[in-house]
Amino acid sequence: MAKALTALVAALVVLLACCPCRVRGDESPDVTASLVSFLTALAGDDGGQTAIRLGWNASISPCVPGNKISLWGKTVQCFDAGGNNGHIKRIDLDVQGLNGTIDAALLCAAPAVRVVNLYNNSLRGGLPEGISACSGLTHLNVSGNQLSGNLPPSVAQLKSLQVIEVSRNNFSGELPGDLSKLGLVRFLANDNHFNGTIPDFNLSNIQGPSFFDVSNNNLTGSIPKNATRFGQERFWPNAAGICGGTLFAPCPPPPPAPSSGSEADDGKGDDNDNGKDNKKRTARKIVMYLGYVLLGAAILAFVLYRICFKKKRSKLGLKSKSGGGRRGVYDSSRLTTATTTTTATTPSKTPAYSLPTSVEHSAAADAGGAPAASLVVLRRSGTASITSNAAAAAAKELRFEDLLKSPAELLGRGRFGSSYKVVVPGGAALAVKRVKDAAVDEEEFRRRMERVGLAKHPAVLPPLAFYCAMQEKLVVYEFQSNGSLTKLLHGSIENSQGPLDWPARLHIAAKVADGMVFMHTTLRGGGASSNSSSGEKAAADAPIAHGNLKASNVLFTAGMDPCISEYGITAPPSAGRDSAAAFRADVYAFGVLLLELLTGKATSAQGDGAELARWVTSVIREEWTAEVFDRALLAGSGVGSTEQRMVRLLQVAMRCVDASPGSAPPPTMREVASMINSIRDEDDRSFSLEA
Secondary structure, three states, X not given: OHHHHHHHHHHHHXXXXXXXXXXXXXXXXXXXXXXXXXXXXXXXXXOOHHHHHHOOOOOOOOOEOOEOEOOOOOOEEEOOOOOOOOOEEEEEOOOXXXXXXXXXXXXXXXXXXXXXEOXXXXXXXXXXXXXXXXXXOOEEEOOOOOXXXXXXXXXXXXXXXXXXXXXXXXXXXXXXXXXXXXXXXXXXXXXXXXXXEOOOOOHHHOOOXXXXXXXXXXXXXXXXOOOHHHOHHHOOOOXXXXXXXXXXXXXXXXXXXXXXXXXXXXXXXXXXXXXXXXXXXXXXXXXXXXHHHHHHHHHHHHHHHHHHHHHHHHHHHHHOOOOOOOEEEEEOOOOEEEEEOOOOOOOOOOOOOEOOOOHHHHHHXXXXXXXXXXXXXXXXXXXXXXXXXXXXXXXXXXXXXXHHHOEEEEEEEEOOEEEEEEEOOOOOEEEEEEEOOOOOOHHHHHHHHHHHHHOXXXXXXXXXXXXXXXXXXXXXXXXXXXXXXXXXXXXXXXXXXXXXXXXXXXXXXXXXHHHHHHHHHHOOOOOOOOOOOHHHHHHHHOOOOOOOOOXXXXXXXXXXXXXXXXXXXXXXXXXXXXXXXXXXXXXXXXXXXXXXXXXXXXXXXXXXXXXXXHHHHHHHHOOOHHHHOOHHHHHOOOOHHHHHHHHHHHHHHHHHHOOOOOOOXXXXXXXHHHHHHHHHHHHHHHHHHHX
């Protein structure tokens, strides 16, 4: 009997081992239904069309144990080992055109989810309090949406949270103080309307300046300790009163606590001591109030001086026959253009130290007339612009004659013109791009600059002003003193931190890709009014590509963040099929930029990078892939997994530049950015695990 029972048990074990039933770890039907409903809510209750497009099917379990690739497609990734094997690990719904709301209850039905990425959509509403139920979250990215309301304090209950990105939304209220208790390695909350004080974050956990940003809000008070290495740009602009560290003025001391012992005593000696203390306090108050009065008087005198000076200058301009030139002001918030006209002044004859003048402008000046066209100043509204207050103020008062008369320094020459550094009255430094042989006429160039001026992204340097005439076109930007990627990569700039390491190069690639995706999406067409003629509408709808993306047009802000310069000023006119070709040319140029980042090799000044692409292709064919990478990059790469991510980025670059017959169509910038951000997220997770 015992032998028969033993045989039966053995048979049952074998049967269970061979049984093809569902394995522990598969998501339940309730979870899959909740997640599909979550996506439908994000898409604005579109009847499930987005779920169908992305492959989210409630009747199919998204994960197979032992495999991180999801049956729901690329927007979902699964655990392939450990206790959560067979459950959803991350959800990537960035740049999907979602315009609905976030339903935390539906999302948190899958408690194993670690990463939620909703970057760069048009989501409305707020971030729900119920997000705290997603207890396993380590990464939350809702940047680049239209979310509003307070950042819920319940976010601080997510004890595993390492990354919070809520930048470029409409959040308001105070930042939850308990956020400082989390072990955050990245916190981006810039370009919102937060007020109150900044929590006392432990910034020693933050890897570098690009991983922390609270600028462009209404915050005040003391900045966190150890904030100096992040630079002022990560905290400013904000409300008046922000202070602390070496970046801002010292914070005022806290008010003294009221004394209680002296007033309660009735002894004569105590009364005398109290009398002396009261006199000292009174004297200090008198001195303090007197200082306030003097400061107010100085400010009032300065304001009166400025008013009188402007009136005097205005009168002189009306009386003089050689006053200022014409200056057009384009207000992007009202979409109107106003022009003020006076007469022109002949520029000073100092070609070595001032911006050269064109034949057209010189002829107009010699004839005693005004320039043939006006200087158009682009006034930028909102907080997304990376332009400093000093440069914006200088551009607001800028005249064409100011550019011609001001000291100028030649920065470089290229295929499409020359660049100059110009220091205008008031001391602000501007960069002026002088375009030669532009392929567009004056009217199209004007419309193009106005549309580019309206597009706002932290990785794109906005034009401040432009001048457009028949033979000459100028575009004015804020001068970036940290130089370009060309100079940083190829040793023309002193880099205090040594050669660019892998995280820095990957960060640059991701930021530039995000900026290009934004500009391609924003400027792909549209914008003509309903009463425009067909020709005007076609011109207004024409897509605008960059046209000259290269390492020397990737500049670095004061905080060493990359920003794309000269967008659209040299792109040829495009419509219909030509527009797709122009965008493909941008993708190709971005692929060359990636090759420069990976190889450390420069392209020829007048070439398109084809020679670098051919060299990389030849090396890869010989199966010497490691020889492609910059030695400085390999020296600091560390573990083999980093080299694998380098190879993946190299594959992305080769897809961008591959134009061989029979090859697959090149990816769009959105697809390229998605691939790079996937590599970057994996790199961030690897860094978090190593830390």
